[in-house]
Amino acid sequence: GENVEQHPSTLSVQEGDSAVIKCTYSDSASNYFPWYKQELGKRPQLIIDIRSNVGEKKDQRIAVTLNKTAKHFSLHITETQPEDSAVYFCAAISGGSNYKLTFGKGTLLTVNP
Amino acid sequence: GAGVSQTPSNKVTEKGKYVELRCDPISGHTALYWYRQSLGQGPEFLIYFQGTGAADDSGLPNDRFFAVRPEGSVSTLKIQRTERGDSAVYLCASSTRVAGGQDEQFFGPGTRLTVL
Numbered sequence: 001g002e003n004v005e006q007h008p009s010t011l012s013v014q015e016g017d018s019a020v021i022k023c024t025y026s027d028s029a030s031n032y033f034p035w036y037k038q039e040l041g042k043r044p045q046l047i048i049d050i051r052s053n054v055g056e057k058k059d060q061r062i063a064v065t066l067n068k069t070a071k072h073f074s075l076h077i078t079e080t081q082p083e084d085s086a087v088y089f090c091a092a093i094s095g096g097s098n099y100k101l102t103f104g105k106g107t108l109l110t111v112n113p
Numbered sequence: 114g115a116g117v118s119q120t121p122s123n124k125v126t127e128k129g130k131y132v133e134l135r136c137d138p139i140s141g142h143t144a145l146y147w148y149r150q151s152l153g154q155g156p157e158f159l160i161y162f163q164g165t166g167a168a169d170d171s172g173l174p175n176d177r178f179f180a181v182r183p184e185g186s187v188s189t190l191k192i193q194r195t196e197r198g199d200s201a202v203y204l205c206a207s208s209t210r211v212a213g214g215q216d217e218q219f220f221g222p223g224t225r226l227t228v229l
Contacts, residue, residue: 102158
């Protein structure tokens, strides 16, 4: 089955700096890669996603890049704000299942004012 | 509109007891998923329903776990003879399941289960 590795496990940045979180996946048939933000005690919420026919996607301060050959994808947050502090999870859906999300272990992002 | 809701928000039980966790998906969503999230980990897939039927229950850890969705809307996750290792947050998600492609899974707030 699919295996998703996520790094780093914790990331601390100063307000206004950029943050980058990286994930790798094992199943070359995976074709959908969402990123979820989870604040303490709250539900995971989708912030951005990318499909395998696209290399990059941007939404205001957030961008995701996908390298299918290397089987890795990254989340980039620019001009970080304290409210960006949360746990971020990457995930992948294998082409075989078309629905089963496999998550990374998460990255705790702390943005210091 | 209303999102995915789950009840109870917290459940404390004793080892060996039976528990039921409920999920109300977004109205009109045909697909429903259960995940389990242990402390410091990402959610792990348990089971997927398309309509009333369990299309994939490969993530259920053992036969103490069972889930139903009798009318294709509300789902109940049932755990028999609970063990301390079952303690986790149980998340429910739903989606529209657009034919031929993946779509966003909307998560509920979860039920925190503690087995003493």
